[in-house]
Amino acid sequence: EPEVTQTPSHQVTQMGQEVILRCVPISNHLYFYWYRQILGQKVEFLVSFYNNEISEKSEIFDDQFSVERPDGSNFTLKIRSTKLEDSAMYFCASSVGQGAAYGYTFGSGTRLTVV
Amino acid sequence: DAKTTQPNSMESNEEEPVHLPCNHSTISGTDYIHWYRQLPSQGPEYVIHGLTSNVNNRMASLAIAEDRKSSTLILHRATLRDAAVYYCILRTSYDKVIFGPGTSLSVIP
Numbered sequence: 001e002p003e004v005t006q007t008p009s010h011q012v013t014q015m016g017q018e019v020i021l022r023c024v025p026i027s028n029h030l031y032f033y034w035y036r037q038i039l040g041q042k043v044e045f046l047v048s049f050y051n052n053e054i055s056e057k058s059e060i061f062d063d064q065f066s067v068e069r070p071d072g073s074n075f076t077l078k079i080r081s082t083k084l085e086d087s088a089m090y091f092c093a094s095s096v097g098q099g100a101a102y103g104y105t106f107g108s109g110t111r112l113t114v115v
Numbered sequence: 116d117a118k119t120t121q122p123n124s125m126e127s128n129e130e131e132p133v134h135l136p137c138n139h140s141t142i143s144g145t146d147y148i149h150w151y152r153q154l155p156s157q158g159p160e161y162v163i164h165g166l167t168s169n170v171n172n173r174m175a176s177l178a179i180a181e182d183r184k185s186s187t188l189i190l191h192r193a194t195l196r197d198a199a200v201y202y203c204i205l206r207t208s209y210d211k212v213i214f215g216p217g218t219s220l221s222v223i224p
Contacts, residue, residue, distance in 0.1 A: 004158075033211065035159075043159060043214040056211065091158045093212075100147040100206035101166075106158035
């Protein structure tokens with residue numbers, strides 16, 4: 001069964017450093033998403049991406065965050081200057097269509113620890 | 116936004132059926148009912164979705180009330196691997212998936 005692949009599985013970074021989280025969505029999917037989950041809290045939407053543009057972003061997705069699809073397969077989330085409160089699990093997801101008739105496939109996540 | 120209400124937690128015995136309820140009394144005619152689950156230390160996983168009719172797939176069944184104000188996710192035979200948080204989510208048209216607190220299902224051996 002096709003999978004969404006995320007790397008690395010765990011990243012530790014110093015406060016203020018830049019991090020790039022990587023995702024390989026399912027190959028025929030056109031819509032891409034990032035979510036995060038702070039330990040013990042619910043899964044939160046960050047951003048959706050389609051046709052090389054951000055479709056929608058949440059309040060969490062401020063100027064410190066950016067997303068990119070640098071080639072035909074990867075989808076990345078960059079945090080420019082990490083803060084302690086950015087420590088969380090980050091999940092990438094993709095879907096073949098945008099509408100509510102389609103489900104999302106999520107990756108296993110990257111655990112980001114900011115020290 | 117249309118909202119859902121789920122119990123915080125439920126327990127089930129292994130190898131028995133599990134019925135996970137969801138209330139969505141403000142559902143509109145174009146809202147799809149989606150279910151996802153999240154196993155411990157894993158990403159969310161799509162389970163099933165439906166609009167008006169009951170739906171079956173290899174993971175579960177979704178029973179939708181005639182008035183669509185509630186639905187039930189049915190796991191036909193719970194295994195230890197089904198212990199997870201189950202999320203009932205309404206989506207209208209091009210809405211993204213938004214997670215609530217869900218129901219934490221424990222499966223007792």
